[in-house]
Amino acid sequence: MEQRPLGKTGADVGVIGLGTWQLGGDWGDVDDEVAGEVLDAALDAGVTLLDTADVYGDGRSEVRIRKALAPRAERPFVATKAGRRADPFEAAQYTPENLRAWVDRSRRNLGVDTLDLVQLHCPPTAVYSDQRVYDTLDGFVADGSIAAYGVSVETVAEGLTALQHPGVQALQVILNVFRRKPLEELLPAAQKAGVGVLARVPLASGLLTGKYDESTTFPSDDHRNFNRNGEAFDVGETFAGVPFEVGVEAAREVAAIAGDAVPTAAFALRWVIDQPGVTTVIPGARNVTQVRGNVAAATMAPLSDTQLSDLERLYDERIRAHVHDRW
Ligand SMILES: NC(=O)c1ccc[n+]([C@@H]2O[C@H](COP(=O)([O-])OP(=O)(O)OC[C@H]3O[C@@H](n4cnc5c(N)ncnc54)[C@H](OP(=O)(O)O)[C@@H]3O)[C@@H](O)[C@H]2O)c1
Numbered sequence: 001m002e003q004r005p006l007g008k009t010g011a012d013v014g015v016i017g018l019g020t021w022q023l024g025g026d027w028g029d030v031d032d033e034v035a036g037e038v039l040d041a042a043l044d045a046g047v048t049l050l051d052t053a054d055v056y057g058d059g060r061s062e063v064r065i066r067k068a069l070a071p072r073a074e075r076p077f078v079a080t081k082a083g084r085r086a087d088p089f090e091a092a093q094y095t096p097e098n099l100r101a102w103v104d105r106s107r108r109n110l111g112v113d114t115l116d117l118v119q120l121h122c123p124p125t126a127v128y129s130d131q132r133v134y135d136t137l138d139g140f141v142a143d144g145s146i147a148a149y150g151v152s153v154e155t156v157a158e159g160l161t162a163l164q165h166p167g168v169q170a171l172q173v174i175l176n177v178f179r180r181k182p183l184e185e186l187l188p189a190a191q192k193a194g195v196g197v198l199a200r201v202p203l204a205s206g207l208l209t210g211k212y213d214e215s216t217t218f219p220s221d222d223h224r225n226f227n228r229n230g231e232a233f234d235v236g237e238t239f240a241g242v243p244f245e246v247g248v249e250a251a252r253e254v255a256a257i258a259g260d261a262v263p264t265a266a267f268a269l270r271w272v273i274d275q276p277g278v279t280t281v282i283p284g285a286r287n288v289t290q291v292r293g294n295v296a297a298a299t300m301a302p303l304s305d306t307q308l309s310d311l312e313r314l315y316d317e318r319i320r321a322h323v324h325d326r327w
Helices: 032-044 056-069 096-110 125-129 131-142 156-162 186-193 204-209 244-258 264-273 288-299 305-323
Strands: 003-005 012-014 049-051 077-082 117-121 149-152 168-174 196-200
Touching: 032 056, 032 288, 049 196, 056 077, 056 096, 077 096, 096 131, 117 131, 117 168, 125 156, 131 149, 149 156, 149 196, 156 168, 156 186, 168 186, 186 196, 204 244, 204 264, 244 264, 244 305, 264 288
Parallel strands: 049 077, 077 117, 117 149, 149 168, 168 196
Antiparallel strands: 003 012
């Protein structure tokens, strides 16, 4: 798989990573056995970056990663996140003491002395300009608890603020065929700053596989059921903020643009990894077939000019009004 440098961290990571929110919670049930199979399949297929968080299943995703990696000689790059164990709307919770406790808990969950990367997990906007938070994270780098830190953001504006801070090594943002705003300013700014970019929610929570229709339902413990209007967290994390029925219809067009020979999911991922500034894309997967389908995007041909302009037109006609000015 093509490897790219993750900013200035010194690590090279594959263009297709694995998101592991599904292996924690909020996506219906994924049992221990399947979670282990998903991780093994990804690593065996050449995935070298895993994205997790301390709150995915309250640590379950991190612990599952530790168990899957235990028998392996080679470790992938593991990017975790901290900050949502606090009240997510309360900037005052991002104290040195809380950050210390969250980082130490992730070190225990993952079974390592030094975390490869800690990303601030979509904190309140004010946190991205709080120098004390960056000073605390610099201290963790200095004492060896973390090798690097970055930010996961909801909005382009938050990303641009975070990029002002020289210690930030990685930026995670929603980027997909239905979420194009980061292409305008944020990705060029990250590139200029030498900051690695992890593109998340690349399949718009599964919409961009083209497999749902208007009658598709999701389990009660799946955020695609309980967070459609932002009831539990930012609505942009669910279907990338696109109303479900609008997304289903637009995804049919994406599938037609991809054509019969190419799976729509891989087509959508290829679009993401070919955007200048993107280091890696981190699709979530709930089974081995999905993992393998996603990894295939790494060796696919780039999209044609016609496909690219068709996707741009589709965005302008159907999606832009729902998302562009919100994030
Ligand atoms: N705030 C943050 O920092 C934040 C927020 C959200 C996500 N993330 C990270 O980003 C990762 C990716 O985002 P995401 O998981 O939310 O959304 P996503 O990658 O856009 O969509 C994942 C869903 O797409 C479907 N899927 C994946 N591969 C498929 C394939 N090959 N064929 C058919 N269906 C496929 C599955 O849906 P079904 O379940 O219906 O099969 C899967 O649950 C997460 O796992 C997490 O690590 C971070």
